[in-house]
Amino acid sequence: MASRILRIHPKDNVLVALQDLSKGEAIEFEGITYVLEDDIPAKHKFFMQDMQQADEIYMYGVLVGKAQYAIPRGGLMNTDNTKHAADPYTFRPYNYHWEAPDVSRFEGRTFNGYLRNDGRVGTANYWLFIPTVFCENRNLDVIKEALYNELGYSVTGKYRSFTHELLAAYEEGQDIANLSPDALSVASHTKNRVFKNVDGIKFLNHQGGCGGIRQDAAVLGKLLAAYADHPNVAGVTVLSLGCQNLQLTDLMDDIKARNPQFDKPMFVFEQQQSKSEEQLIKEAIQKTFAGLVEINKLSRQPVPLSKLTLGVKCGGSDGFSGISANPAVGYTSDLLVALGGKVLLAEFPELCGAEQNLIDRTIEPDAAHKFMELMGAYSQAAENVGSGFHMNPSPGNIRDGLITDAIKSTGAAKKGGNSPVVDVLDYTEEATKAGLSLVCTPGNDVEATTGKTASGATLILFTTGLGTPTGNPICPVIKVATNNALAARMSDIIDINTGAIIDGEKTIAEMGEDILEYCIKAASGEVIPKAVQLNQDDFIPWKRGVSL
Template identity: 60%
Template structure:
């Protein structure tokens, strides 16, 4: 990599601009000089040689687009001259060989986690309060209001104090002083917790459980069962109305399917059986309090790194994500897999064009076929409503250099590292096989992170080039920046900066190892992620309609 441009793969017929380049600048490549015909913003691509209309565009060694018009050598690629095109895929072929990374410095390492009776180990100890249907959201909110302040889990809202001060100044006729106020004045520490060994009580409000189609309610029950079974969950309180589609017995059956020997505290209350709202809430609050007191007896103990289940996510991606952040996360995932742990790669719309590579990496023909079928079914459902994977890139993606879905996908897939695909899971299925697992989810950031936690991820790595505050109620989300500018501009949401790969100061291997060190500290409760500090508890179940 030089300081101005990068050809990612020798087969690629485009360069990535590592900094803003001006029309007329000359780039030397293989003893040839390329004169830029247009300005090329950092993160965008330009043609190495002349391309004719219909020629295929290659990046990462694969097809990522097709020229819609003739493109001159040195001309920037845009949505006006390039359209989406991707590699086709078929049956699994060949035998995949994996060269494991060096894990000698991590083999005897541990993290401090919560050991569950079923053998899982949590990186946190949370109590959940979950409505079976949206009708119970208000009751859940009432419990939330009752518990957070009194038990010391409430997060101070500095903006509330800011508004209070502004109101006071305004009433005293001093509107001018409002301009000089800063929110930092009102930042203070949260009160001491009553239950020292409980990391939080989380409330999973949602808009599902009734109406729609029965499959939606069934999928919701499966997801909620996964959250209850997640090793980061100490116990749960479930509020059911009683007449909705998402019945409590369905949830219990889903939980039994995931874990026949489930032994955590689980409180299930039905409003139509309890009587008045007061009776329901009083019982729910009392039993939840006693359940949390029981969960507070759990303490952190050393656990081997093979007890890690790491979710791999990206959001707000840019043209550097597939060069710095995603490969670095991929290396960390390879380390976890080599140590005997689990990794989860999701977002199936963002695997478009790399299907054959992943199919060939599948350990079994059954997994390869399952992945192929899920991808085809998902693509068909999108096309049936007049959409398609080609419409996945967001305006932000396009603005920062990801102009086709295949281009975005080729970089996004790097989060999965290079290890064999041990298993393929449909939405809601719980991860059980050590190694890299593919999980069918939408490309939507929160729907995907929500699903990974429901499938057992006890920590999530989330790469971003543009910045997003996304977090999760029970699983810590470690935000990884692809570039220096984002890390410097938004330090309140970024945990790790891989911009050092772009600047040439560090290697993918070095960044991957740094990310694993971060995982160990977060998993041990030694550090909070920025999303945890902000109180970012995003939870969006996927209605199995089309969501790109």
């Protein structure tokens, strides 16, 4: 029989409900009986002792909050009686020891990737359209519609067919409002892909490049350059207006600064130098088509797992995130680090409360100080506008048991496993060292995945307890559910279910190995993650303002 409660760390003074518990129930744990003072929904916590005002509350073995008033043993933790608190952090000499997991199951294993001329390896083969300014978004939309429909990359064929059937029913005089969608027999209008070795044509529509401040354009230039240089990208088409803050010369300089050996096919068009919009679009389509013919000649080849760069992310988190999916992904992270690969842990607002552990794990003192400086500046910027990391949990997070930011953050940090931190990267900086790196991004799902991809992630493991359709244009995003109910309810977006950990059917280590097996298949193109199938191509540049 599956356990009904869990104590995550021996130091904790709260227990987690793994199932719904009722007020008045007597719950026994380690020889002590707790009579519940409230209903305790699954994923929420109740207190193991009588709490007084200002008493410290511990989860994951660290301070996560303080009691706001007296709370009886067996009482429900909620946003009224518990407020965020976290211990201060500092640099200190610390001899961190990490025992790597057993990787014998994966030694000598390979994945089939796209080997680029500079030695990096892509898990996909994309052509990328980049606008230097939002003024070109409409032209990108026109080109996208033309290319997607004709070359077989559209996922909207069934919806166009569905709309066509609705129109026919309307013209026949049927009552459309009360017509069941399932009553319509819709044929699939999916077109076979023309270029079998081109995994997609992607478009980085954005709202930047002009207006705002010049620093915004400078950061955007570095971000777009990172995407152009990404190992999952084989060729690039750039559209520019001409008068914007982010000039073409600036973007080209950023690309060369990032990779002096950049040699991918790139076609550049400036609208204010063209004869007409029609001429611009036709020429862009024609040149890109020729480029697609060339990159379609590339093929996958076996490469060691050390060539993988794995980004780890959580979004739509719940009270099980830090118990099932995040620790399982953390075990996957440790496996990949032990195999010589790279892992990227970001979302700095969601590392609040986990800072000391990460600092103690950081190999180089300069990197540890860089992390402290980035965290401190980010936190201060939030406080300067009347906010703070304590305001990070969303209403959905709170409803599902993540009462304080420290609870959310210490559970979120589990995605990074336990390996040493080899580097700390600011936004858009590239990961160059094997091992675990920390990347400064917001916690916001799309801003974080956007930034993590810029630092070189070639796959992203995205854990979720509530469900989210987030993806990325050029980095395949793999959705990992924390619980069985979500996996069943949103099976169209979930790739992996870690609910077996909650049920006691699998260990974290077993699930972590399963996740790495899936990653190998996804990196090889043998399975296509749901976010990729659905063209969930979310891209939001961070302007370095306050975003939690």
